[in-house]
Amino acid sequence: MKLLSGTASEGLSADIADVLDMPLTDVTITRFRDQEIFVRINENVRGEDIFLIQSTSAPANDHLMELLIMMDALLRASAARVTAVIPYFGYARQDRKVGGRTPITAKLVANLISRAGADRVLTLDLHAGQIQGFFDIPTDNLFGQPVFEADIRAEYSRKDLKDIMFISPDTGGVVRARALAKKFEADIAIIDKRRPKAGESEVMNIIGDVTGRNCIILDDIIDSGGTLCKAADALMAQGAKQVSAYITHGVLSDPAVDNVNKSALKEVVITDTIMQPQKVKDCTKIREVSVARLLGEAIRRIANAESVSKLFD
Numbered sequence: 646m647k648l649l650s651g652t653a654s655e656g657l658s659a660d661i662a663d664v665l666d667m668p669l670t671d672v673t674i675t676r677f678r679d680q681e682i683f684v685r686i687n688e689n690v691r692g693e694d695i696f697l698i699q700s701t702s703a704p705a706n707d708h709l710m711e712l713l714i715m716m717d718a719l720l721r722a723s724a725a726r727v728t729a730v731i732p733y734f735g736y737a738r739q740d741r742k743v744g745g746r747t748p749i750t751a752k753l754v755a756n757l758i759s760r761a762g763a764d765r766v767l768t769l770d771l772h773a774g775q776i777q778g779f780f781d782i783p784t785d786n787l788f789g790q791p792v793f794e795a796d797i798r799a800e801y802s803r804k805d806l807k808d809i810m811f812i813s814p815d816t817g818g819v820v821r822a823r824a825l826a827k828k829f830e831a832d833i834a835i836i837d838k839r840r841p842k843a844g845e846s847e848v849m850n851i852i853g854d855v856t857g858r859n860c861i862i863l864d865d866i867i868d869s870g871g872t873l874c875k876a877a878d879a880l881m882a883q884g885a886k887q888v889s890a891y892i893t894h895g896v897l898s899d900p901a902v903d904n905v906n907k908s909a910l911k912e913v914v915i916t917d918t919i920m921q922p923q924k925v926k927d928c929t930k931i932r933e934v935s936v937a938r939l940l941g942e943a944i945r946r947i948a949n950a951e952s953v954s955k956l957f958d
């Protein structure tokens with residue numbers, strides 16, 4: 646078995662390698678003058694079980710192409726099996742046609758990854774669980790939930806836990822909110838976002854009584870932060886005591902950090918599926934928790950043909 650990292654996931658890959666107590670395989674990734682990508686794997690991988698770690702985060706096109714080129718190199722070097730470990734699977738939000746003559750990029754990217762030579766995919770909190778079905782190869786979609794649960798238990802006092810309430814920022818996230826709420830025997834509330842008419846501003850209705858509650862919003866992605874900050878405002882306006890958020894993938898496109906800083910949010914906890922720039926690291930309202938142990942354990946189980954679902958029992 647060998648572990649390889651693309652340039653999008655160097656920090657997380659090093660942490661996964663520590664968890665598994667094995668080195669990362671030496672790879673050279675450079676650019677030609679015209680920015681085409683060149684890859685050389687500097688060790689023999691013939692007959693090896695390969696785990697290639699690369700998030701398709703921004704710049705998504707470059708990181709995706711790098712992943713495909715690395716897989717091509719592995720295939721041509723006679724690797725026995727390649728698992729594409731994609732902590733953040735980008736392009737997933739276009740998972741259905743939103744209108745006439747529009748693409749389904751989640752399916753297109755799944756096809757590209759399979760065609761480039763992946764035998765399996767390991768990913769985390771896909772934007773929609775059904776995207777697993779876009780791959781015709783075995784796909785394990787892990788959940789960040791156990792990492793969030795452990796962090797909440799460590800960070801919240803017993804008194805704070807009594808008033809805790811999990812919030813789904815849209816109807817699509819109810820299953821995620823319910824699953825974590827069950828662990829804490831807590832209530833959930835749902836935000837129902839509506840635009841009464843095209844051109845009219847969005848109305849946020851909250852289903853559930855949040856008065857005096859420590860609200861925790863759960864979501865898979867924070868991009869501009871718009872969804873989250875507006876949800877926090879709506880919850881505070883309805884009498885919530887405080888609002889924090891646990892979000893798996895910190896996409897955090899500009900001006901997300903400014904939006905979070907100015908918002909009513911007490912804290913936003915993200916995972917390390919996406920490497921963050923200094924601006925995010927310096928933001929006192931954003932904290933990172935690691936999924937390295939979770940991914941490392943899943944890799945170990947896949948390599949040993951053990952159950953991965955057991956991780957969530």
Ligand code: R5P
Pocket residue numbers: 814864865866867868869870871872873
């Ligand atoms: C939407 O379906 C996702 O789950 C996120 O809520 C969304 O992508 C967040 O985007 P933004 O931070 O730009 O509002």
